[in-house]
Amino acid sequence: MKYKNNIFVKTVVLMCIFFMTINPNVVFANNSKHNLNDDLQKDNKKVIYLTFDDGPSKLTDKFLDILKENNVKATFFLIGNQIEDNEQVVKRIYSEGHSIGLHTYSHKYRKIYRNGDSFIDEMNKSNEIIKRVTGKESHLIRFPGGSRKHLNKRFLEKLHNNKFKIYDWNIQAPDGINPKIPPYKLVKEATKDPDKHNPVILLMHCDYMHKNTCTALPQVISYYKSHGYEFEPITENTDEVYFPIKTNKASSFLEKLFKN
Missing domain, CATH: 1.10.287 (Helix Hairpins)
Structure with a gap:
């Protein structure tokens, strides 16, 4: 019985x-200490981290021109294998006071997400190139496609042991889904409900396909300035922010x- x-x-x-x-x-x-459900900005200061993925490219220079005209600093998460033909762009990013982060070497999902070691090798390879070009290494990383499907507590610890810090996003322009989306729609999505997040971490893209993003950028900057936001680059001292780790x-x- x-x-x-x-x-x-x-x-x-x-x-x-x-x-x-x-x-x-x-x-x-949720087992993440610093995740996108946390309110990291405890004072009344409104901060936006403007971030660009998938560079460098020839078009990245136009993004830099706009940032310079508006006296705004941003963070560029670069793909390692695109740097060789765009070293001057990378040098300009660095010399004009923007931050540089790692976005893997190849951006090929099957390769980088094969296992944890493959992911770290891609980041290290990209980091070596950036150090050679700028004279400074970076430990700021962004997962292609975001960390949501790939990050667990064990892998997080491994990344931290390699001195990497993770930065996802809480607002995005949907240019990564379709670079041909009209600029006005990109502006609308990039400025959608920012009061729900502080800081705002805005994801946009700056490779050769994203001409519409370049067109939309001045309006995005104008919106956040008019709403009292301060633009800051992500640095090694910035609290890392990543999607909640899901544990079954x-x-x-x-x-x-x-x-x-």
Whole structure:
């Protein structure tokens, strides 16, 4: 009888877990110390970190012209294999006071996300090139596509052991989905509900395809300036900000339940 009761209890638990998994918010918990659900800016200062992915390219110079005209500093997460033909652009990014981050060497998902070591090797390879060009290395990293599907506690610890700091985003212009989206739509999305986030970490792109992003940029800058935001580059001292780490509580619970 005791054995049957035990089987019944386990069956009920399994059924509950099955239905809980239909809603990921029930099963998964946030284990991130600095994540995009946290309010990192505790004072009244309104800050925006303007960030650009997928450079450098010939078009990046036009982005730099706009930033210079508006006296704004930004952060560029660069792809290592694009630097060789654009070294002067990288030198300009650095000399004009912008921050440089790592966005892997190849940006090829199958390669960089093969395993943790492959990801770190890509970042290190890109870092070596940036150090050669600018004389300074960087530990600021951004996952291609964001960290959401790739970051767990063990990998986070490994990245920290390699001195890397992660920066995702909380607002984005959808130019990464389609670079041909009209500028007015990019402006609309890039300025959508910024009061929900402080600091704002805005994701845009600056490779050769993103002419519409370049057109939209002055309006984006004007909007945030008119709403009292200060533009700052991400530095080694900036608190890292990444998407919540999702841990499946059901797995550890089942392990304990059925270990005997």
